[in-house]
Amino acid sequence: MSAAEETADGETSAWGEVTPDAARRLLIAAVEAFAERGYHATTTRDIAGRAGMSPAALYIHYKTKEELLHRISRIGNAKALEILRTASRGEGTPTERLADAVSSFVRWHAGGRTTARVVQYELDSLGPDARAEILALRRQVNAEMRGIIEDGVATGEFDVLDVHGTTLAVLSLCVDVARWFNVNGPRTPEEVGALYADLVLRMVGVK
C-alpha cells in the first residue's frame, strides 16, 4: 500500500473503490476534516484545500457537501458490517466468535478512529433519505451481534437476562471507542480490542 492511501493519523483507508483519483483525494480530505471539526464546522474550501484543489473542483465530483458525507457513511458502515460478519460467521464456539467479533470491531474503531468518528457520530447531519439508508445498515450490524449472543445463550455458554439490552450495550461500548481513543495514548488498538473482548465475555456471563 502506498503512502497516499494513508490518512494523516496513519490509519489505512479502504477507499480504493472510489475513483477517479481526484474524487478519492477529496473524500479522504473530507473524512479528516469532518473527524476533526465535525460536518457543520467544515467548509468546502477546507476540504478542497486539504486535497490541494480549488473549492470549485469539489463540485465536479460531488453534487453537494452532503453527498460527500453520505458516500463516506455508506462505505464506512458497510466496512464495519463486513468486519463484524467475518467474525460472526467464522468457525468456533459462540464464545470464540464473540471475542473475535468484539476485538476486530474495536480494533477498527480505534485504529481507524478518523473514519469511525465520522461514520458513527455524523449520522444526524444526513438528510432523511440518506439517514434511513444508513440506519438499515446499522440494523444489520445489530442483528449480527445479537445473533452471536443468541447462539451462546442457546448452547448454554452465555448467561444473559436481556439479550436485546446486552446487544445494545456491547455495540455501544465498541462504537464509543471512536470517541475517546487517542492514537498517541498509552494503548494500541490491539490492546483495547483484547481488553474489550474480555470485558464483553464477562458481560455475557462466560465462566
Next chain:
Amino acid sequence: MSAAEETADGETSAWGEVTPDAARRLLIAAVEAFAERGYHATTTRDIAGRAGMSPAALYIHYKTKEELLHRISRIGNAKALEILRTASRGEGTPTERLADAVSSFVRWHAGGRTTARVVQYELDSLGPDARAEILALRRQVNAEMRGIIEDGVATGEFDVLDVHGTTLAVLSLCVDVARWFNVNGPRTPEEVGALYADLVLRMVGVK
C-alpha cells in the same frame, strides 16, 4: 417545579442557579437546540426564537454563543460529577456503591438525555481554555469511578485485570447512553440503569 422549568422532552432541568429568568430561558432553549442539531448547526436566531426573544436579546446575557455552551457544559458536568460522588461516597460495600453509581449515572444520562448529549458530545466545540476547564471536571469523574473499582479490588470483591482500562470502559458505556437512548423507546431510564448496573458488576468480576 413549574412547567417552564421542563425542557421539551420532559426532563427536569437543574438550571435553577441561572438568573435572571430571561438568561435561564435562553440557556434552556440553547440546550434543546444544541442537542437536536449540534452546536455548529444551531443559530443564535434559533436559540432566541425558542426563548421567545429577538436575536439581540441573547447578547445582553451572554457575550457570545460559545459562552452559552461553556455555561451549559460546566453546570452539566458539575451535576454529573455530583451524582457520581453522592453514590461513590455513600455507605455500603464497593459492590453496592458501584451498582448505585452506575445506575444513577445512567439514569441521569437517559432521563436528561437532552442535556447529557450537549454535555458529553459538544466538548470539541469549546475553545481551548473552556475545554481545559471541562476536562478537569472529567478527570474528577474518572477518578471517582476508578476509586470505587480500586476499593472493590482491595477488598477482594472485584476481579479486575486493568483498573484504568475497565474504568474507561465503564464510563464510556454510561456516557454513550446519551447517544442512543430514546425517550419514546421501550426502556425507561430506571430499567436501563438496572440493566447497566448488572452488566458493570459482571465486568468487574463480582461473583
Next chain:
DNA sequence: GCCGAAGGTGAGCGGGCGCTTAGCGTGCCC
C-alpha cells in the same frame, strides 16, 4: 493537427451567519 471530452481554475453570487448599535418602553428611587 484538429476536436471534443474530462478535469480543472478564478471570480463571484445570493444568502444566512454571529454580533452590534441606536433607540424605545417600563418601573424604581427620591
Next chain:
DNA sequence: GGGCACGCTAAGCGCCCGCTCACCTTCGGC
C-alpha cells in the same frame, strides 16, 4: 413626577458560507 438604569427590539454590518459559471488546459482518437 422627572431621571435614569435596565431589558429588549428593529435594523443592519461585515463576513464567509455553499455553490455556480465562464473559461482554460490537457490529452487520446483519427
